[in-house]
Amino acid sequence: MEIEIRPHVGVGPFRLGMSVDEARGTVQERGLFRTVASDADPGQITLTHDASRLSIVLGFTKGALSDVELFRFRNEDADVRVLLDGLDVFRTPSEDLVGQFAERGHTIGESDLGFDALPELKVILANESSYxxxxxxxxxxVYYDYVLVAHQI
Structure with missing residues (x-):
């Protein structure tokens, strides 16, 4: 499975700005993810891919998708690639990835809070897991285990 991060657009089939109903329809249509949690009018919908144990959290503001969080798969043998600008963010060592993004002209900002940001892309990368x-x-x-794609960071 390949999931493409498209800054300013979304992640995979999930487009920033889509409605809750459109997001639910996309989940149902694709059948790749199981909905873990969701209210009738959610602030978030949590999805999981059982085989890889990759998680995605869809965040909504005023009924529109405003951010997508990806949490690295926990099955190391999983056939999963999460790509940003053609680079695998969860399988490329984070130090190498930062260098490759810089070579491609992306500005990388380091935060005192422990995350790296690509501000012009509205993307945050972090190592924050206890897994x-x-x-x-x-x-x-070695690797990033979290990605946030948003309208604003």
């Missing part, structure tokens, strides 16, 4: 993902010799996470 046991691959770590380097110093015990630091």
């Amino acid at each position: 046991e993902y691959p770590v380097d010799e110093a015990g630091d996470p």
